[in-house]
Amino acid sequence: xxxxxxxxxxxxxxxxxxxxxxxxxxxxxxxxxxxxxxxxxxxxxxxxxxxxxxxxxxxxxxxxxxxxxxxxxxxxxxxxxxxxxxxxxxxxxxxxxxxxxxxxxxxxxxxxxxxxxxxxxxxxxxxxxxxxxxxxxxxxxxxxxxxxxxxxxxxxxxxxxxxxxxxxxxxxxxxxxxxxxxxxxxxxxxxxxxxxxxxxxxxxxxxxxxxxxxxxxxxxxxxxxxxxxxxxxxxxxxxxxxxxxxxxxxxxxxxxxxxxxxxxxxxxxxxxxxxxxxxxxxxxxxxxxxxxxxxxxxxxxxxxxxxxxxxxxxxxxxxxxxxxxxxxxxxxxxxxxxxxxxxxxxxxxxxxxxxxxxxxxxxxxxxxxxxxxxxxxxxxxxxxxxxxxxxxxxxxxxxxxxxxxxxxxxxxxxxxxxxxxxxxxxxxxxxxxxxxxxxxxxxxxxxxxxxxxxxxxxxxxxxxxxxxxxxxxxxxxxxxxxxxxxxxxxxxxxxxxxxxxxxxxxxxxxxxx
Amino acid sequence: xxxxxxxxxxxxxxxxxxxxxxxxxxxxxxxxxxxxxxxxxxxxxxxxxxxxxxxxxxxxxxxxxxxxxxxxxxxxxxxxxxxxxxxxxxxxxxxxxxxxxxxxxxxxxxxxxxxxxxxxxxxxxxxxxxxxxxxxxxxxxxxxxxxxxxxxxxxxxxxxxxxxxxxxxxxxxxxxxxxxxxxxxxxxxxxxxxxxxxxxxxxxxxxxxxxxxxxxxxxxxxxxxxxxxxxxxxxxxxxxxxxxxxxxxxxxxxxxxxxxxxxxxxxxxxxxxxxxxxxxxxxx
Numbered sequence: 026x027x028x029x030x031x032x033x034x035x036x037x038x039x040x041x042x043x044x045x046x047x048x049x050x051x052x053x054x055x056x057x058x059x060x061x062x063x064x065x066x067x068x069x070x071x072x073x074x075x076x077x078x079x080x081x082x083x084x085x086x087x088x089x090x091x092x093x094x095x096x097x098x099x100x101x102x103x104x105x106x107x108x109x110x111x112x113x114x115x116x117x118x119x120x121x122x123x124x125x126x127x128x129x130x131x132x133x134x135x136x137x138x139x140x141x142x143x144x145x146x147x148x149x150x151x152x153x154x155x156x157x158x159x160x161x162x163x164x165x166x167x168x169x170x171x172x173x174x175x176x177x178x179x180x181x182x183x184x185x186x187x188x189x190x191x192x193x194x195x196x197x198x199x200x201x202x203x204x205x206x207x208x209x210x211x212x213x214x215x216x217x218x219x220x221x222x223x224x225x226x227x228x229x230x231x232x233x234x235x236x237x238x239x240x241x242x243x244x245x246x247x248x249x250x251x252x253x254x255x256x257x258x259x260x261x262x263x264x265x266x267x268x269x270x271x272x273x274x275x276x277x278x279x280x281x282x283x284x285x286x287x288x289x290x291x292x293x294x295x296x297x298x299x300x301x302x303x304x305x306x307x308x309x310x311x312x313x314x315x316x317x318x319x320x321x322x323x324x325x326x327x328x329x330x331x332x333x334x335x336x337x338x339x340x341x342x343x344x345x346x347x348x349x350x351x352x353x354x355x356x357x358x359x360x361x362x363x364x365x366x367x368x369x370x371x372x373x374x375x376x377x378x379x380x381x382x383x384x385x386x387x388x389x390x391x392x393x394x395x396x397x398x399x400x401x402x403x404x405x406x407x408x409x410x411x412x413x414x415x416x417x418x419x420x421x422x423x424x425x426x427x428x429x430x431x432x433x434x435x436x437x438x439x440x441x442x443x444x445x446x447x448x449x450x451x452x453x454x455x456x457x458x459x460x461x462x463x464x465x466x467x468x469x470x471x472x473x474x475x476x477x478x479x480x481x482x483x484x485x486x487x488x489x490x491x492x493x494x495x496x497x498x499x500x501x502x503x504x505x506x507x508x509x510x511x512x513x514x515x516x517x518x519x520x521x522x523x524x525x526x527x528x529x530x531x532x533x534x535x536x537x538x
Numbered sequence: 539x540x541x542x543x544x545x546x547x548x549x550x551x552x553x554x555x556x557x558x559x560x561x562x563x564x565x566x567x568x569x570x571x572x573x574x575x576x577x578x579x580x581x582x583x584x585x586x587x588x589x590x591x592x593x594x595x596x597x598x599x600x601x602x603x604x605x606x607x608x609x610x611x612x613x614x615x616x617x618x619x620x621x622x623x624x625x626x627x628x629x630x631x632x633x634x635x636x637x638x639x640x641x642x643x644x645x646x647x648x649x650x651x652x653x654x655x656x657x658x659x660x661x662x663x664x665x666x667x668x669x670x671x672x673x674x675x676x677x678x679x680x681x682x683x684x685x686x687x688x689x690x691x692x693x694x695x696x697x698x699x700x701x702x703x704x705x706x707x708x709x710x711x712x713x714x715x716x717x718x719x720x721x722x723x724x725x726x727x728x729x730x731x732x733x734x735x736x737x738x739x740x741x742x743x744x745x746x747x748x749x750x751x752x753x754x755x756x757x758x759x760x761x762x763x764x765x766x767x768x769x770x771x772x773x774x775x776x777x778x779x780x781x782x783x784x785x786x787x788x789x790x791x792x793x794x795x796x797x798x799x800x801x802x803x804x805x806x807x808x809x810x811x812x813x814x815x816x817x818x819x820x821x822x
Binding site for chain 1: 551552553554555558559560561647649650651652822
């Protein structure tokens with residue numbers, strides 16, 4: 026990036042009247058990082074990156090903090106912190122202030138923590154014997170402060186799988202406060218999570234589009250008991266995380282493929298999977314070996330994260346367009362989501378990517394056996410005409426049963442998360458039991474992640490994160506939540522709020538590019 | 539009886555409005571009522587193979603062959619001009635299906651379902667088929683857990699309910715009007731059988747709910763409603779009574795003149811019923 030360009034970019038940021046002070050500081054940091062040499066990769070990888078077949082998520086030229094990290098908050102509260110100069114808290118109030126202090130010192134790609142903890146578990150010792158009423162009152166100011174001090178919808182808290190008064194209190198506060206932050210996930214186990222708790226969660230979805238639901242046994246199978254869901258449906262290990270996320274645009278790879286579909290998987294796709302791996306490796310090495318994040322960060326020093334629990338995320342998106350294009354090449358009419366042949370091709374593509382990713386060793390990825398975690402990436406605001414992850418394109422989603430049948434077989438392969446946003450019409454409000462049936466059915470059928478949208482509340486999921494429609498309407502005069510800007514971009518490009526099922530994808534492009 | 543056949547006008551694999559939880563709904567063709575407010579009027583009569591629909595089909599999915607209307611579902615684009623054209627309240631798309639075929643379809647969706655509802659048309663008009671279907675579900679290792687509900691206008695004699703008794707978990711009954719004169723005007727038939735069905739099913743513990751579809755100016759007089767409520771209260775004070783406001787969607791032109799009830803009117807209906815002492819009145 027030329028020097029003059031840096032000046033122009035910095036000027037643009039400083040002159041933008043819609044950005045708050047803090048948003049400007051973040052963007053200026055990204056502009057500075059962008060002025061550096063990028064990580065070192067071969068020519069083919071560089072071209073793939075320039076053509077955005079391979080995409081670095083605009084994370085920055087010189088990674089100096091992990092994309093996502095999941096501190097072990099339970100341990101922090103138990104042992105106290107030298108760095109924070111805080112003893113182990115003695116009651117709930119002290120614990121909440123401890124966490125608030127800690128959150129301000131947890132980095133991620135967005136500059137805010139993407140993981141606030143499995144709060145029902147983390148705070149359980151401080152609310153033993155408390156009623157949900159009492160917890161609601163004690164928690165309300167803290168919950169408000171989360172939204173006001175961490176203004177970014179990628180900030181994510183987890184609950185479940187057990188039904189607890191604490192979890193009930195959080196759901197009630199969510200319905201009451203209608204906040205963008207934090208995003209929320211409920212871990213669901215077929216036996217440990219009772220219907221009545223799910224019912225409460227589904228009613229919360231009706232009110233504010235949260236929580237997101239995950240298949241607990243499947244997650245535990247891939248990541249172990251200690252996992253968390255962060256940002257836009259990224260599932261990672263607690264005490265670890267993901268160094269980086271590099272994603273492969275399957276539709277762009279398909280466009281560059283010459284010859285029959287038969288050779289796509291072993292030829293073009295294989296080549297781009299390796300180029301994605303190359304960029305992942307270069308970025309991981311920069312973070313770990315050059316920026317030496319894990320050597321000096323306080324979380325690592327105090328044992329709240331450890332390098333051995335980290336890996337990196339290999340993202341894919343644009344599956345729908347890739348499949349449709351290859352079908353067309355073959356003179357076949359079927360479309361992804363609507364045709365068994367097209368769906369079969371989609372499974373072949375994803376299985377091939379998964380097999381190659383599982384064969385590609387990466388440095389500093391002991392958190393997943395020295396390999397990257399596969400992730401169906403849910404998009405960023407600059408994506409045009411490309412569908413998130415393995416989703417069916419907006420507006421062309423088939424009936425719910427067919428939709429589920431189409432996407433379910435993909436889910437087992439995406440240990441780091443995959444999201445499909447399902448649509449229910451308003452009649453489901455009178456019958457939340459029907460929504461529970463779909464959640465339980467989806468998990469029994471091998472789905473990993475399930476998110477719903479309803480037309481009739483103020484929230485839409487843009488790519489995975491939430492934006493309030495009322496904020497979107499006022500975007501020109503600025504927004505307190507950084508992610509609302511991304512939502513405005515996505516809305517302008519892809520009209521996710523007009524999709525048949527509402528909402529789409531997401532990601533954390535910052536000041537970017 | 540797994541080979542029994544039913545005349546099916548359609549299925550909805552996922553429905554959140556036809557009973558508890560997410561349900562597979564089977565619509566059977568043919569009804570013994572002709573209700574002014576019918577939302578699926580094309581399910582009332584059997585097709586008489588007149589062939590008028592074949593002339594208006596935009597996709598060539600309908601043809602008249604050897605005096606019979608043939609429907610090619612591969613060509614059908616669901617424009618539904620056939621149904622709009624049919625002067626006999628029928629559809630050329632109803633088909634005979636075996637119990638095995640329907641069970642296979644239910645099995646494919648079962649992980650997502652709480653139950654199965656047979657609706658119509660009028661489900662009890664094909665009671666032998668409904669019984670065979672429900673028995674097949676009940677006796678199936680994996681499908682036996684599904685709740686089996688009959689959605690009926692209640693105009694069925696006791697022997698029909700006797701036939702269904704062991705196979706179904708419950709029946710939801712529409713009571714179009716409590717006043718027999720109004721009922722005759724609305725449906726073309728007396729409500730005597732309907733009231734007897736409600737009493738019988740309640741006594742057997744298999745009355746899932748009673749629905750009152752209310753049309754302003756037609757069957758919504760508050761004094762009638764109060765008498766209806768008092769009668770239902772005698773049947774079972776804790777009976778689930780669902781008050782449904784008339785919607786114009788899907789009805790025939792003669793009902794399109796009827797107003798949809800306002801929120802205030804709906805509130806007054808519920809009040810009239812709750813005032814009697816009914817404990818479980820829901821507004822829809």
